[in-house]
Amino acid sequence: MSRRTIILAGLAAAAVAVFAARGPLLERLTVRQIDRTLTRVDSRPLEDGALHVILCGTAAALPDPERAGPCTAIIAGGQFWLVDIGPGAWRNLDVWNLPVGKLSGVLLTHFHSDHIGDLGEAITQSWIAGRKTPLDVYGPQGIDDIVDGFQCAYSHDAQYRVAHHGEAYMPSAGSRALAHALPTPEGDAAVPVFERNGLRVSAFRVDHAPVDFAFGYRIEYRGRVVVISGDTVKSSAVIHNAQNADLLLHEALASHMTERAGARARAIGLERVGKMAGDVRGYHTTPVQAAEVAAAAQVKSLVLTHIFPPLPNALARHLFLAGTADAYGGPLQLGYDGLRIDLPAVEAHSS
Numbered sequence: 001m002s003r004r005t006i007i008l009a010g011l012a013a014a015a016v017a018v019f020a021a022r023g024p025l026l027e028r029l030t031v032r033q034i035d036r037t038l039t040r041v042d043s044r045p046l047e048d049g050a051l052h053v054i055l056c057g058t059a060a061a062l063p064d065p066e067r068a069g070p071c072t073a074i075i076a077g078g079q080f081w082l083v084d085i086g087p088g089a090w091r092n093l094d095v096w097n098l099p100v101g102k103l104s105g106v107l108l109t110h111f112h113s114d115h116i117g118d119l120g121e122a123i124t125q126s127w128i129a130g131r132k133t134p135l136d137v138y139g140p141q142g143i144d145d146i147v148d149g150f151q152c153a154y155s156h157d158a159q160y161r162v163a164h165h166g167e168a169y170m171p172s173a174g175s176r177a178l179a180h181a182l183p184t185p186e187g188d189a190a191v192p193v194f195e196r197n198g199l200r201v202s203a204f205r206v207d208h209a210p211v212d213f214a215f216g217y218r219i220e221y222r223g224r225v226v227v228i229s230g231d232t233v234k235s236s237a238v239i240h241n242a243q244n245a246d247l248l249l250h251e252a253l254a255s256h257m258t259e260r261a262g263a264r265a266r267a268i269g270l271e272r273v274g275k276m277a278g279d280v281r282g283y284h285t286t287p288v289q290a291a292e293v294a295a296a297a298q299v300k301s302l303v304l305t306h307i308f309p310p311l312p313n314a315l316a317r318h319l320f321l322a323g324t325a326d327a328y329g330g331p332l333q334l335g336y337d338g339l340r341i342d343l344p345a346v347e348a349h350s351s
């Protein structure tokens with residue numbers, strides 16, 4: 001046989017062997033993929049003794065193809081909390097393989113739609129993932145309306161699922177949420193929200209008028225401190241409560257960019273857009289002001305979130321951050337969906 005004939009015969013034999021093995025091979029690959037999917041959830045952050053912060057949504061109210069609505073996950077001491085749950089944020093949490101069936105509760109800063117849009121998904125999907133008891137949802141006065149409304153909207157879904165899978169597998173208690181209205185803090189002082197297994201959360205009032213009430217949250221665990229500003233103008237309450245914090249997550253709206261867009265909108269006849277671009281400036285903090293807050297509070301790091309306007313390219317990101325490094329000398333980062341910050345304990349576990 002010629003060399004060519006030998007090669008062709010070898011290729012044909014290999015093809016026959018692959019064809020014959022196709023069934024078992026496909027079966028093995030399929031089983032492996034199923035196993036991977038079923039065991040994908042990573043529960044280690046719950047128990048490793050550190051305080052974990054994961055940004056599950058970093059946009060503001062305008063749709064942004066790269067960012068979900070505002071959402072910050074806090075995982076520590078066997079607990080998994082969300083601060084705000086904006087549109088699209090739940091899908092982020094689920095596809096990142098976080099232990100969503102262990103969701104402990106949600107802390108809402110205020111009730112603008114970009115902060116609450118996925119609350120129904122958080123309640124329902126964490127129940128589907130295994131949560132068996134009602135979900136705690138904390139927030140300012142008015143929280144009962146929010147929780148009742150979502151529960152009403154999802155009540156038919158809950159009935160279908162219990163009827164379909166049975167109470168033993170989908171206990172109806174897990175489909176529910178419990179609203180906890182927090183007292184309104186006085187001045188810059190904080191009010192305690194809860195302390196569980198070493199994780200301590202307190203709320204302070206910020207200025208997002210005409211929104212009443214709007215809160216920021218301070219989170220402490222084993223010597224680490226994280227502060228979330230919520231939506232606010234430059235706030236003395238954030239400065240007061242973030243003193244020496246390891247991490248300040250601060251909202252940021254680049255008014256130098258939105259003003260230009262607003263003026264342009266008016267110039268081309270989009271009066272309504274121009275008016276709204278001007279209005280939003282009045283109840284948010286600019287990136288430079290957020291940096292000033294970080295400097296005044298002497299925080300160890302600053303991450304900007306609730307990014308407005310959307311930043312489609314490097315030039316826009318550069319413009320957004322202009323001047324921030326002059327205002328704050330510490331590490332400053334533009335937040336993005338998926339940013340994870342792990343803060344190992346600095347003091348012994350007390351409980």
Ligand SMILES: [Zn+2]
Nearest residue numbers: 060112114231
């Ligand atoms: Zn907002």
Ligand SMILES: [Zn+2]
Nearest residue numbers: 110112208231
């Ligand atoms: Zn808001």
